[in-house]
Amino acid sequence: MSLSTWIELIVSGLITGGIYALIALGLNLQYGLMRILNIAHGEFLLVGAFLTWMVHTSFGLSPLLMLPVTFGLLLLLGWVLHRLCFRPLTQTSPNLDVFEARGLMVAFGLMFLVKSFVTYVWGGDIRGYDYMSQPVNLGFGQFAANKLLIFGLALLFCAALIVLLRLTLLGKGVRALMQSPMGAQLVGIDTKRLHPLMFGIGLGLSGVAGVLLSMAFTISPDMGQAYTITALIVIALGGFGSMGGALVGGLLLGVIEAIAMHFTSPSLKALLSYLVFIGVLVLRPEGLFTRKGRKA
Amino acid sequence: MNSRQTLLRDVLILFAFAGWAVALPGFASDFVLSLALTCLMYVALSTSWALFCGTTRYLSLATAAFFGVGAYTSALLVETWPWWQVVALGALVAALLAVFMGALVLHLRGTYFAILTFGMTELIRHTVTFYESTVTGTVGRMILVAPDSKTVYYTVLLLAVAAVATSIVVRRTRFGLAMRGIGSDEQRAQTLGVDTRLVKIGGFALTAAFAGAVGAAMAVRWTYIDPTTVFNPFIGFQTVLIALIGGAMTLWGPLLAAILFSILAETLRLQAPELYMMSLGLLLILFVLYLPGGLASVRWFMLHAAWSALREGWRVRRYRWSGQQARDEARARQRARERRHV
Numbered sequence: 120m121s122l123s124t125w126i127e128l129i130v131s132g133l134i135t136g137g138i139y140a141l142i143a144l145g146l147n148l149q150y151g152l153m154r155i156l157n158i159a160h161g162e163f164l165l166v167g168a169f170l171t172w173m174v175h176t177s178f179g180l181s182p183l184l185m186l187p188v189t190f191g192l193l194l195l196l197g198w199v200l201h202r203l204c205f206r207p208l209t210q211t212s213p214n215l216d217v218f219e220a221r222g223l224m225v226a227f228g229l230m231f232l233v234k235s236f237v238t239y240v241w242g243g244d245i246r247g248y249d250y251m252s253q254p255v256n257l258g259f260g261q262f263a264a265n266k267l268l269i270f271g272l273a274l275l276f277c278a279a280l281i282v283l284l285r286l287t288l289l290g291k292g293v294r295a296l297m298q299s300p301m302g303a304q305l306v307g308i309d310t311k312r313l314h315p316l317m318f319g320i321g322l323g324l325s326g327v328a329g330v331l332l333s334m335a336f337t338i339s340p341d342m343g344q345a346y347t348i349t350a351l352i353v354i355a356l357g358g359f360g361s362m363g364g365a366l367v368g369g370l371l372l373g374v375i376e377a378i379a380m381h382f383t384s385p386s387l388k389a390l391l392s393y394l395v396f397i398g399v400l401v402l403r404p405e406g407l408f409t410r411k412g413r414k415a
Numbered sequence: 416m417n418s419r420q421t422l423l424r425d426v427l428i429l430f431a432f433a434g435w436a437v438a439l440p441g442f443a444s445d446f447v448l449s450l451a452l453t454c455l456m457y458v459a460l461s462t463s464w465a466l467f468c469g470t471t472r473y474l475s476l477a478t479a480a481f482f483g484v485g486a487y488t489s490a491l492l493v494e495t496w497p498w499w500q501v502v503a504l505g506a507l508v509a510a511l512l513a514v515f516m517g518a519l520v521l522h523l524r525g526t527y528f529a530i531l532t533f534g535m536t537e538l539i540r541h542t543v544t545f546y547e548s549t550v551t552g553t554v555g556r557m558i559l560v561a562p563d564s565k566t567v568y569y570t571v572l573l574l575a576v577a578a579v580a581t582s583i584v585v586r587r588t589r590f591g592l593a594m595r596g597i598g599s600d601e602q603r604a605q606t607l608g609v610d611t612r613l614v615k616i617g618g619f620a621l622t623a624a625f626a627g628a629v630g631a632a633m634a635v636r637w638t639y640i641d642p643t644t645v646f647n648p649f650i651g652f653q654t655v656l657i658a659l660i661g662g663a664m665t666l667w668g669p670l671l672a673a674i675l676f677s678i679l680a681e682t683l684r685l686q687a688p689e690l691y692m693m694s695l696g697l698l699l700i701l702f703v704l705y706l707p708g709g710l711a712s713v714r715w716f717m718l719h720a721a722w723s724a725l726r727e728g729w730r731v732r733r734y735r736w737s738g739q740q741a742r743d744e745a746r747a748r749q750r751a752r753e754r755r756h757v
Contacts, residue, residue, distance in 0.1 A: 207704055220525055225700050228700035228703070232693050235692035351530065
């Protein structure tokens, strides 16, 4: 195998990895901050993807224009969902374990609801549209322009979230809440406002990932669950609550998948990712998924 | 009610249900019979699920894996082996799988356990699909020789009755008590001398055996099976959903919810499948939020209180909407004005 084939493999792996990282960051924010394992995360990606497909094919609007619209729309949806479902749950659950179990069930309900809604509104067919698919020569290989654009935008959004968490006062509050919920409340951080906002931002990122996906790949209502699982794997790889870890883990998983699929067969993709997922969780559950000092 | 009376009541209710179900093929139409079969299948699945997962609060999503393993066992052997041995073997294979899976993941609690059992189900499904497509070169399997539908019905009925009976019996043994102890505080149960590891694996295998047997019996209903239908995670989800909505800690809750659900499923699913799924999701969310104890936790006084609150609310509204309230207020103002004049 020549060098250029390797480079092409790695770059195409990085491109899918960028999307994985974006989805995983949103889920990591929700689980890390609020202990809501939002198994419906991938289904909200469908909403973004199908909305963009509909607007692009019927009105001819640029998918780029749909990025802020989808983000805002899903942020609002996340805010409302948190107020309607997860806040009452926080108030009625006796402890965190019960909250986590009930939150998971609510998320399963959301998964059914959103997936069936998408199928009901847009149908169960595979969809796709053409957008900037001409190849660009980068010197070491040819890549479709839309895929490069996706990669750039995914990295941009990941970086924006990490900068937001690292440099702003809002981000400082969020990080404090992740380290110690009780301590953060004692120094005056308002969980009642931060939690719905962060849940909304998580969903918004998922919607953005959907918009990006629809630019270059075909979309169908069945793909949501696969992306949720991928996001879970990425979190398991990169470390629970760690945003930088999720970014690196996402890119890494993309590259691993691209190389493994090249050498085996594409039908093994799902099998491989579940194997990695279970392997990581069974062999190293602590330190990957949970906080330091707290056993699973 | 003391415990003897409870036992007597439970056994009598079980006899009444079983009696109706036995008599059903004598007079019911084919449609009703297939409805009853679905219903019995979910009674068996969710009652046996609640037996382990409800009492110990280990949320397993692996029912589909056991169901699928049982179904595949049946598909491979039904043409050569006697029927009862096929069903028993389906149960055995599923139980062995559960022992292996349980030894691997039962030391993890809560969300971990749920996600891992779900992941393992998907792993098994993808492995079987991969094996079928690369080694044997087929996607699914045809079942050409199958027992008639009455045999299948009575087999599933027997399994459902066995699941409820096992549930009644296990609740009254040390084993059941140990599982309840694990559910309320695992460490304390351990301290009091319960071998939690053994109890958990045993309970998990018991649940799996029922799911495997039901899978083996139901497989012959479809003439063609493939991994996507028999390992469908939806089978697992719906089992959990029925048990939770009925009340996972109770004996009769899952049965009640299974009956309601199969009627809802058969009437709604054919006309509007998406609507059916959406209502399932919505129901799950509403029950977890507002009635975490399930249908079986509803008591008469709650219904009574809800009913009187509804009537009171309606009375107030009617008073306002009919204009009576406005008239009364105007009259009161008028009187107050006249009093001032005097």
